[in-house]
Amino acid sequence: MIERRPLLDLLTHLMLLVGVAATCFPIWIALVASTHPPERLSQRPLPLWFGDHGWETFSTLLLTDVGQAGGVSITTMLLNSLIMAVGITVGKIAVSLTAAYAVVFFRFPFRFLCFWLIFITLMLPVEVRILPTYDVVAGFLKPAQAAWTWVEGDSWLSRLLGYEVVVAIPNGLLDSYWGLTLPLIASATATFLFRQIFLTVPDELVEAAKIDGAGPWRFFVDILIPLSRTNIAALTIILFIFGWNQYLWPLLMTTDVQMTTVVMGISRMLNTDTALPAWNLVMGTAILAMLPPVIVVLAMQKLFVQGLTEREK
Amino acid sequence: MAERRVIYRQRLLPILLVAPQLAITLVFFLWPAGQAIEQSFYLEDAFGLSREFVAGLNYEALVGDTRYYRSFLTTLIFGLWVTALSIGIALILALAANRVLAAALTYRSLLIWPYAVAPAISGVLWFFLLNPTVGVFAEWLDLVGIDWNHYASGNQALALVIAASVWKQISYNFLFFLAGLQSIPKSLIEAAAIDKAGPWRRFWTITLPLLSPTTFFLLVVNIVYAFFDTFATIHATTSGGPADATTTLVYRVYNTGFIGQDYGSSAAQSVVLMALVIGMTAIQFRYVEKKVSYQ
Numbered sequence: 001m002i003e004r005r006p007l008l009d010l011l012t013h014l015m016l017l018v019g020v021a022a023t024c025f026p027i028w029i030a031l032v033a034s035t036h037p038p039e040r041l042s043q044r045p046l047p048l049w050f051g052d053h054g055w056e057t058f059s060t061l062l063l064t065d066v067g068q069a070g071g072v073s074i075t076t077m078l079l080n081s082l083i084m085a086v087g088i089t090v091g092k093i094a095v096s097l098t099a100a101y102a103v104v105f106f107r108f109p110f111r112f113l114c115f116w117l118i119f120i121t122l123m124l125p126v127e128v129r130i131l132p133t134y135d136v137v138a139g140f141l142k143p144a145q146a147a148w149t150w151v152e153g154d155s156w157l158s159r160l161l162g163y164e165v166v167v168a169i170p171n172g173l174l175d176s177y178w179g180l181t182l183p184l185i186a187s188a189t190a191t192f193l194f195r196q197i198f199l200t201v202p203d204e205l206v207e208a209a210k211i212d213g214a215g216p217w218r219f220f221v222d223i224l225i226p227l228s229r230t231n232i233a234a235l236t237i238i239l240f241i242f243g244w245n246q247y248l249w250p251l252l253m254t255t256d257v258q259m260t261t262v263v264m265g266i267s268r269m270l271n272t273d274t275a276l277p278a279w280n281l282v283m284g285t286a287i288l289a290m291l292p293p294v295i296v297v298l299a300m301q302k303l304f305v306q307g308l309t310e311r312e313k
Numbered sequence: 314m315a316e317r318r319v320i321y322r323q324r325l326l327p328i329l330l331v332a333p334q335l336a337i338t339l340v341f342f343l344w345p346a347g348q349a350i351e352q353s354f355y356l357e358d359a360f361g362l363s364r365e366f367v368a369g370l371n372y373e374a375l376v377g378d379t380r381y382y383r384s385f386l387t388t389l390i391f392g393l394w395v396t397a398l399s400i401g402i403a404l405i406l407a408l409a410a411n412r413v414l415a416a417a418l419t420y421r422s423l424l425i426w427p428y429a430v431a432p433a434i435s436g437v438l439w440f441f442l443l444n445p446t447v448g449v450f451a452e453w454l455d456l457v458g459i460d461w462n463h464y465a466s467g468n469q470a471l472a473l474v475i476a477a478s479v480w481k482q483i484s485y486n487f488l489f490f491l492a493g494l495q496s497i498p499k500s501l502i503e504a505a506a507i508d509k510a511g512p513w514r515r516f517w518t519i520t521l522p523l524l525s526p527t528t529f530f531l532l533v534v535n536i537v538y539a540f541f542d543t544f545a546t547i548h549a550t551t552s553g554g555p556a557d558a559t560t561t562l563v564y565r566v567y568n569t570g571f572i573g574q575d576y577g578s579s580a581a582q583s584v585v586l587m588a589l590v591i592g593m594t595a596i597q598f599r600y601v602e603k604k605v606s607y608q
Contacts, residue, residue: 003506005512008412008512009412009413012409012412012413013409013413013416015405015406015409016406016409016410016413016416016420019402019405019406019409019420019424020420020423020424022480023423023424023426023427023480023483023484024423026435026438026439026442026480027438029438029441029442029449030438030441033441033447041447042446042447045452046447046448046449046452048449094333095333095334095337096334098330098331098333098334099330099331099333099334099335101330102326102327102328102330102331103327103331104317105317105320105321105327106320106321106323106326106327106330107320108324108327108328111327114331114335117335117338117339117343118334118335118338120338120342120343121338121342122594123587123590123591123594124342124343124346124587124590125541125590127541127544127563127566127567127586128346128349128541128563128566128583128586128587128590129342129345129346129348129349129583129587130566130567130571130579130583131349131352131570131571131576131579131580131583132344132345132346132348132349132352132580132583133341133345135345135348136340136341136344136345136348137341182337182341183337183340183341185337186334186337186338186341186342187334191334199317203317203318203319206317206319206320210319216321216323216326217326219321241428241429244431245429245430245431245432245433247431247432247433247544247545247548247549248544248545248548248567251548252571263431263434263545264433266433266434266437266549267433267437267548267549270437270440270549270550271552279441279447282437282441283441286434286437286438289431289434290429290430290431290434293429293430293431294426294429294430296429297425297426297428297429298422298426301421301422301425305421305425305488305492308428308485308488309489309492
């Protein structure tokens, strides 16, 4: 404290409290709404305190197939979201770690070209290349289909197995976990971050490892990865949130309701063509959809803050 | 590019190591981007059966389209409001939190969690709060004589998506401002206080200038956020309406391509957006370079 100014202190706390109240109010109302029956939510004055319908709302959402969501339970959606978020996180970290390792510790032809190609992805968010990317994913397996037909795979396999088989290769990756994750796992920011970290590893350490007979793979797995585990952990939090909160991509990739993720599924509950949306269910779903990432941020706050402010500076 | 002195000599291994990232980049980023550029010079029929080279016709159509101008304007207004409000409010809160050192961490926990909330979910929350029949805010606005109906009023619909986007983004800006404030040397502030500079004066002459790198960084990040990440907020709530009032550039790319199935025009719009992103990234990196040389 520089100087004593009680009035300013009071004002400061007041401002912060207003800020906190404004931040938390939407969640409060969402929680309240999820505990009332839908009829109550259109009667003024609107409820500001909890009702007794909460158990019913959440058990409907989690245990039954919700008609408003297209006949799928929110548990399924949450599971899809989890698979997508974990897939994106693990994928991004894996490909970025290996790419950064290659760029920093090896000399190979077209090294700079590789680096710049990865860099360019920063400038191509999915929003600006919606349709062509959709086309690529939708027809991703067509070359494999053609190749299978060309080598007459079915007849070979049938002969090999002794009975008639037909291998049906789908056209692409729509409505699959591969389609939800694979196209998103290139990451320029993660590659840069790991590159920065790897550049600070002292030459002596690399030499010592070499003298002790550690090959490049051994050095990577036993020394480099353990050295960067704090950064990996911090990045994991941010990427998990990134993955969980995807909206446009799953919207394009999925038509099968069983593949719906919770963040995009909620918009289907909202835009029902029939009657008014069942607001208690919508708000209950909103709570469930934000709970996992919010818990991750609050539980690992220190790591998260460090990861965020250091990554992007 | 910085180099290491000690390296490994393998030839094949590094290529295998970059291959996954490179393959994904080529297949899902560069190829589609190239396709978008190519497509923007063609006119395709609605069934995708045939297409015709039309040179710059798709771009000319955009230049002459008043609805496209309107989207540009909407995006600009939207972006400016979101950036100004979320940066302004976050700065005030960060200054306040930085003053009450003992309680700063508690306040931080209470303020940062909206970062984890998806843009779509934040949109849904505000859509509910402001809903003319079931929304608490709409009820309160009614009490003070404001008739709120974002289904009918374009400006109110825009205000709704701005509120939802700002609410989510404050936490991010707050964290960066707080980190920036905490890195300002205490001695500097104390010296100014000894010279009889009050909190107000100290803010304008010391704190704000020293925060300018953070502010500039946040400016770029927030504009990018307002332009691209808010697609979900808009799609989940107003769907670009009423009467295009909340149709931003990104929303229009989606709408033209997926709903309207006008692939040529959608691709041309994509190319315009790509140019915008490249411009903004370039600005961001020029600034990063400057900052490094400054240190």
